[in-house]
Amino acid sequence: MLREVSGQRSLKKNLMLASSTASVAGMTNVVGVLAFLSFVSNITGHVATLAGKITEKNLSEVYTVAYWLFMFFFGAFVSNFIVKSLDYKSTYFAHGAPIVLEIIILLGVALYGNDVYNGSEFQREAITGAVLFCMGLQNGLVSRISGGLIKTSHLTGMVTDLAAELSDLVHPNAETTRTLIEKIYIRLTVLGSFIIGGILGGWMFNNIGMATFYVIPLVLMTILLYDVYPVLLHRFIKSFKS
Known part of the structure; x- marks a missing residue:
């Protein structure tokens, strides 16, 4: 699922990547709203909020929303930097590293949220930033390895692309291609997941x-084990036979 790069990926692998990562994004976003009263992937909404807070001259809220936006941006930046730095070693290792970092941070959020979090404004804002960083990591990674085809939390763009592609599909003057139909499958999979x-x-x-x-x-x-499990199984069987 993580091994292949853009141009080498099958429809099956893209659908699996889209469904698994989009379900994580949906789950994280809803839990973020319920736990911390803030969306953790809605960048468009945060930008609009930032503009509103600047207009109101509410500096404390401006700093908070700017911090959230930066954390998502920084997550995507770090994800791409990690992949580019480790790609010479192994595609799987490079693509898996941002997921490992996301797992570590979310486990930290779980531990902190269960044992320390008391609902204070500072804690809420700080943890929301950490989760936004995770969503930036994930979105940046998935977008990179799918060649921009899959963005697990950018639903505004996803719906726009889906509408345009469905329009092409039903238009009497448009040619229906396999690529177009596969894109529609992937968009619908992201939204549904x-x-x-x-x-x-x-x-x-x-x-x-x-x-x-x-x-x-x-x-x-x-997601990590899907790619590594067959390799480990093959090595185990090989060592057992020898």
Whole structure:
């Protein structure tokens, strides 16, 4: 799922990447709203909020929203930097490293949220920034390895692209191509998986609270293990036979 780069990826691998990462984004976003009263992937909304706070001259809120925007940006920056730095060693290692970092941070959020978090404004703003960093990491990675085709939390652009592609599909003067149909499948998969992830995240938060942040890293771990499991299994069988 993580090994292939843009241009080498099959529709199956793109659909698996889209469904798994979009469900994580949906789950994280809904849990972020319920736990910290703020969206953790809605950059468009945060930019609009920033403009409003600047107009109101509410400097404390301006600094907070600017910090959130920076954390998402910085997450995407770090993700791309890691991939570019490690790509010479192994594609899987390079693509897996941002996911590992995301898992570590989300586990930290889970531990802090369950044992330390008391609902103070400072804590809420700081943790929201950490989760936004994770979403930047993930979105930057998925966008890079899919050649910009998949963006797991950029639903505004996703819906826009889907509308344009569906328009091309039904237009009497347009040629229906396999590439166009595959893009539509992927867009629909991202949207559906984000919604399903959000529903599951809300349901889990209502039942186990902050412990939901322990579940999200487990989903991310399955993304990592999907590629490495066949390699480990092959090595185990080879060593067993020898």
